[in-house]
Amino acid sequence: MDLPENRFKRDLRAGRQQIGLWCSLPSAYAAEAVAGSGFDWLLLDTEHSPGDPLTVLPQLQAVAPYPVAPVVRPVSNDAVLIKRFLDLGAQTLLIPYVQDADEARAAVAATRYPPEGIRGVSSLTRATRFGRVQGYAKRAADEICLLVQVETRAALDRLEEIAGVEGVDGVFVGPGDLAASLGHAGEMxxxxxxxxxxxxxxxxxxxxxxxxxxxxxxxxxxRCIELGTTFTAVALDIGVLARGTEAVARQFVRS
Structure with a gap:
């Protein structure tokens, strides 16, 4: 059995625009419902949602039959969490709150096996198709896509250093935390x-x-696409649900 190709990584490197949906609902059923909507990628969030490895696993399984790339955001730049999501079969990770090049290098190391990194080795994981992918340990990094979030004034000051770290495949600008860091919390x-x-x-x-x-x-x-973003999330599932149901209610429910 061959190692699955990370099409999201290939398309990103080719400069092809990838339009995404943020998924904050920690539900496989909800993830499957939006997997066929036409987005290029889905962000499965565990930082600002109740999600964790045990909810992300069925989400990955639910979206696997669909032509959409799952991207997982751990709650923090934590080598143990990163290891768990990679072992579950996630191939693209978005690491929040990366402040400098050292933190970016730590994230890269967490996705690589020794001697290049510190990822723990297990040959019987979903990522290896339970031992069926030949040479997984030697080739896994080829298909892992690591995105890092720059979301504070301090991180912006070091943006080029962060972007220049080998193994960082993309830099994501987090407007919400950046607004707070600049003294404008909630004012994106x-x-x-x-x-x-x-x-x-x-x-x-x-x-x-x-x-x-x-x-x-x-x-x-x-505007962001015009400036050059190539992975652009344009909606949040929970926002679509809340605002959409409000719009329906306004048509029929008296205030």
Missing amino acids: GHPEVVAAVEEAITRTRAAGKPAGVLTPDPAFAR
């Missing part, structure tokens, strides 16, 4: 925040790495 549309996001995208591209962002604002999403 503040001019200073917008300017910082736009500058980060431009600098990431100039550094030779793919840039990503999350914004449910269609106009700003298009």
